[in-house]
Amino acid sequence: MNKLLVSTAVALSLGSAAGIASAEDIKIGVFLGLTGPLESLVANMAPGAEAAIAEVSASGKLLDGSTVTAIRADTTCVDAAAATSAIERLITSDKVSGVVGGDCSGVTTAALTNVAMPNGMVMISPSATSPALSTLEDNGLFFRTAPSDARQGVVMSDILMDRGFKEVALTYTNNDYGKGLADAFQSAFEAAGGTVTISSSHEDNKADYSAEVGALASAGGEALVVAGYLDSGGKGVIQGSLDTGAFETFVLPDGMVGASLPEAIGSELNGSFGQAPGTDSEGAGLFAEMATGFDPTSPFAAESYDAAALMLLAMQAAGSTDPQVYKNNVMDVANAPGEQILPGQLAKALEILAAGGDVDYVGASNVELIGGGESAGNYREIEIQGEEVTTVGFR
Amino acid sequence: MENWLNAFALLSNFVIVPAIAYGSQLALGALGVTLVFGILRFSNFAHGDTMSLGTMVVILFTWWFQSMGINLGPLPTALLALPFGIFFCAVFVLLSDRFVYRFYRAKRADPVIYLIASVGIMFITNGIVRFIIGPDDQNFADGERFIIRAREFKEMTGLDQGVTIKLSQGLTFVTMIVVVAALFWFLNRTRSGKSMRAYSDNEDLALLSGINPDKVVAITWIIAAALATIAGTLYGLDKSFKPFTYFQLLLPIFAAAIVGGLGNPLGAIAGGFVIAFSEITITYAYKRFVEYLMPESWEAGGLIQLLSTDYKFAVSFIILLLVLLVRPHGIFKGTGV
Numbered sequence: 001m002n003k004l005l006v007s008t009a010v011a012l013s014l015g016s017a018a019g020i021a022s023a024e025d026i027k028i029g030v031f032l033g034l035t036g037p038l039e040s041l042v043a044n045m046a047p048g049a050e051a052a053i054a055e056v057s058a059s060g061k062l063l064d065g066s067t068v069t070a071i072r073a074d075t076t077c078v079d080a081a082a083a084t085s086a087i088e089r090l091i092t093s094d095k096v097s098g099v100v101g102g103d104c105s106g107v108t109t110a111a112l113t114n115v116a117m118p119n120g121m122v123m124i125s126p127s128a129t130s131p132a133l134s135t136l137e138d139n140g141l142f143f144r145t146a147p148s149d150a151r152q153g154v155v156m157s158d159i160l161m162d163r164g165f166k167e168v169a170l171t172y173t174n175n176d177y178g179k180g181l182a183d184a185f186q187s188a189f190e191a192a193g194g195t196v197t198i199s200s201s202h203e204d205n206k207a208d209y210s211a212e213v214g215a216l217a218s219a220g221g222e223a224l225v226v227a228g229y230l231d232s233g234g235k236g237v238i239q240g241s242l243d244t245g246a247f248e249t250f251v252l253p254d255g256m257v258g259a260s261l262p263e264a265i266g267s268e269l270n271g272s273f274g275q276a277p278g279t280d281s282e283g284a285g286l287f288a289e290m291a292t293g294f295d296p297t298s299p300f301a302a303e304s305y306d307a308a309a310l311m312l313l314a315m316q317a318a319g320s321t322d323p324q325v326y327k328n329n330v331m332d333v334a335n336a337p338g339e340q341i342l343p344g345q346l347a348k349a350l351e352i353l354a355a356g357g358d359v360d361y362v363g364a365s366n367v368e369l370i371g372g373g374e375s376a377g378n379y380r381e382i383e384i385q386g387e388e389v390t391t392v393g394f395r
Numbered sequence: 396m397e398n399w400l401n402a403f404a405l406l407s408n409f410v411i412v413p414a415i416a417y418g419s420q421l422a423l424g425a426l427g428v429t430l431v432f433g434i435l436r437f438s439n440f441a442h443g444d445t446m447s448l449g450t451m452v453v454i455l456f457t458w459w460f461q462s463m464g465i466n467l468g469p470l471p472t473a474l475l476a477l478p479f480g481i482f483f484c485a486v487f488v489l490l491s492d493r494f495v496y497r498f499y500r501a502k503r504a505d506p507v508i509y510l511i512a513s514v515g516i517m518f519i520t521n522g523i524v525r526f527i528i529g530p531d532d533q534n535f536a537d538g539e540r541f542i543i544r545a546r547e548f549k550e551m552t553g554l555d556q557g558v559t560i561k562l563s564q565g566l567t568f569v570t571m572i573v574v575v576a577a578l579f580w581f582l583n584r585t586r587s588g589k590s591m592r593a594y595s596d597n598e599d600l601a602l603l604s605g606i607n608p609d610k611v612v613a614i615t616w617i618i619a620a621a622l623a624t625i626a627g628t629l630y631g632l633d634k635s636f637k638p639f640t641y642f643q644l645l646l647p648i649f650a651a652a653i654v655g656g657l658g659n660p661l662g663a664i665a666g667g668f669v670i671a672f673s674e675i676t677i678t679y680a681y682k683r684f685v686e687y688l689m690p691e692s693w694e695a696g697g698l699i700q701l702l703s704t705d706y707k708f709a710v711s712f713i714i715l716l717l718v719l720l721v722r723p724h725g726i727f728k729g730t731g732v
Contacts, residue, residue: 035530036639174705198680200704205637207420207630207644208671210413211678212704217409218680219698231532236634244408245545245557264534264635 023065026321028053028308029090030070031101031111031123033077037173037204037229038103038127040260044298045126046072049100051291052308052346059347061354062316070308075102078175078204080110087111091119097321098311099123100304105130105176112142122323124311124330126303129254130180134371140327145303145310145367146277147377149177153184155275155379155395156225156253157192163273165223167195168251169216171237172227174201181227181253197221204232209240217246225251230261242268250274252382254299262387269384273392277303278380279366280394287343287364302343302364303375309346310334310361316353334369336360397554402687404556408545414668414675416564416633419571422667423626424648426578426660427619433658434595434615435496437509442623443645444520447638448487449624450631451528453480454535461537469539469562473628480628485620491516492616500612517642524638533636536563563633570629574622575664582660587614595658650711654718656725665726670711678704 030049032042050070057068071094073086083102090096099121102108108128116123117139124143125133131150133142160168170186172178178201186196198219202212216224216237224247228234234256241247242265252261252274262269276299278284287305288296296302311326313333318326333349338358341349349359361367368376381393424446431439439445456476466472495512542565545557582588587610594601594611602608627641634640647670655666680698702710718725 039530198698202704203708205640205643206708207640207647208413208417208634208674210409210417211675211707214409214413214675215678215680215698215700215704218682218684218700220683231637235532239634240413243561244413244559246409260532264532 023063023067024321026062026066026068026315027094027096028068028070028311029087029094029096029099029101030072030308031075031083031087031090031099032072032103032304033107034072034074036075036077036079036104037232038077038255040231040258041127041299042103044294044296044301045103045304047294048291048296048301048304049126049308051294052305052312052343055344055346056309056312056350059350061347061350062312063319063321066321068312071096073101075104075107075111077104077107080107083107083111084114087115087121091115091121096121097315098323098326100307100311101125103127103300105133105180109133109136109176112136112138116141120324122311122314122327122330124307126307127300128177130176131184132176132180134374138372140373141323143307143310143330143369143373145306145363145365145375146300147375149181150184151377152253152275152277152379153181153186154188155377156185156251157188157194158395159273159275159381160189160194160223160225160251161192165194165251167197167221168223168225169197169219169221169247170199170225170227171212171216172199172201173229173233173255174203177255178227182225185225185227185253202228202233202237204229206233206236209233209236212237213240213244213246216241217244221247223247223249223251225253226256227253228255230256230258235261235264238265238269252384257299257382257389259295259298259389262384262389267387270387271384273381273383275379275381275395277365277375277378278391278394279378280380281362281366281378283342283362283364283366290344296364305343306361306363306365306367309343309363310367313341313346313349313353313359313361316350317359331369331373333359334361334367398687400552401554401556402684404548404552404554404558405684405687408556408558410675410679412558412560412564414672416561416567417675418668418671419567420626420630420633420667421647421651421671422664423567423571423574423622423629424644425652425655425663425667426575427622427626428648428652429655429658429660429663430578430615430622431619432652433660434591435509435612436595437506437513438649438657439619440510440513440645441491441517441520442619443641443643443648444517444524444638445484445488445620445623446627446630446644447524447636447641448520449480449484449620450627450636450641451524451638452483453477453624453628454528454533454631454636456480457535457537467538471536471538471563471566471632473535473632477624477628480624481621484624485617487520488616488620489613492612521638521642528638530638533631535636536632538562561633563629567629567633570625571664574625575660578618578622578660581618587611591615647711650715654715654725656727659725659727662725662727669714669726673710673714674707677701677710678707 075083172182250272254276257276314329317329338360542560548557651666655662680700
């Protein structure tokens, strides 16, 4: 009799506890290229996104104390079929409420149009920078904390002009990212009075780049712009150019900026320069201080943190984890008006939103969403000095 | 006269030297493929990843030697680690034969079943390599990097155009010749080599005349493992080691082996060079080369490029198709596909 009473009481209390709080375990997909040409950047991007998720989860302030779990999936960066099935799994089997990713523009477009849009899932990409994504019809489901390459092309052209380069050769990785950036750069550079001697593509992960280097060397130029990936074809082309003495100075856009490139090439890369998204804002400094276990200055690490943070703040503002509802709040929490929010202050932002206030998320990368929901763009100008990537200014 | 020399130096630097090095790399890979095809009679798709496995062991030993301060002076330390790589790689392929291919051999399975089994082995090997050394790029080259550098060449000759020859390129070419010579000597002059050729020509007759098939198969695998490790290591020294790239190497290697004639060692070498030279010469922009040879007033309007580099892979496969149409058994008569 006693036993029955106790067990009934326990069952009742359990039942009522579940009834009172609407707290749930929210799952967020971290959809990045864990393998493939961007894997060395993703090693810092995925922990960046997960840092924001952990921060929110630990605060206990999201939607009446919900916890948030990150679930990783691999975009492979290059294989659209693999990426599509990976995000399919996140949405249908893991039942995520939002997706941080993808990383490379091609797979992101494929995942968005084939899976995320039909399923009404919100994607916030930290690093897909193709200009094509600006005009893609996305039902208001796609955002990015990275700027379009149309902007990067202009910045890169400005940097070259300021340094007195008038004639360059251009090679790009043969995908949406490379082609988009190359076109944006070429039109900006030519409008500014520069000459592009040749614009030729290269394939990633191929056995040999002698043919590409030969063609680029024939066209000539004061520097070689390499719109590729640092772990892949971009590195192969630079190595080949240096070995044959075809070019001595290289211009490195975001996909080429990383510690592994000067490590692999050595002192001959000194003097090459370029740009990657980044800012000297207060948020970047705070983010660098709070980062543990990953490199916060690695390209797109800050953007990854911001992408995850924005998604969770939008859920809080909407009071719902339904993508169809909170997608309308992403722009609001990212932009003014409201109290400015820096990295590490997510708990504060959740409180303000819960009380019905307004926030202006600034975050680690100075987030300001423009157009259809993409970052306005802040770049840091880098130069390879003493075999290290050194920041020489901000644009 | 100087213009002629400049034109030649230019062509050497950007076409001839890289094509010879790349051709040698393909030839060494194709030799392994063609040997397995000739004697065990199947297309071994795992060859690219066998190369990466052998190279991985070489890299691990190279790091160990480097940490102990052992080196070969101007030559890369990896050469010292090569025998260890070959040993472990041979053990691995023998185990894969024992647990996979032997089963199908006993059943006298169709070549296509072997082929599919080798695709399985390929993925397993690929996974093991990524698990042990990771998917990243690994640099393990040390010692001198160049035999001659462009700048030194210009100072030495007084020409405007430099020629660069990397030590790894020279090493690859020399090794290729030595390995091919040794392989031919082995196949034609030794008792084991002769029994291998007999087994390849007619399995039943070879068995009747008392040749031990297990021994022939084992020797074939050991040689294939040695070729794979040598090819992989030389490729890694010249470019860099990345498991995914080795997987991608499989395609040009097979193209080379088929163009030359599958099963024919001489064909593998010819095929390697045909593929490498066609990829590079057809997509090279001859603007500067022509400018050196033409009178000074003449200036090239375009880049004088036959095909954009976008099409370089198309080039090798068009050649592959042409060869298969005109000579289905390859340039040198192979066993056929």
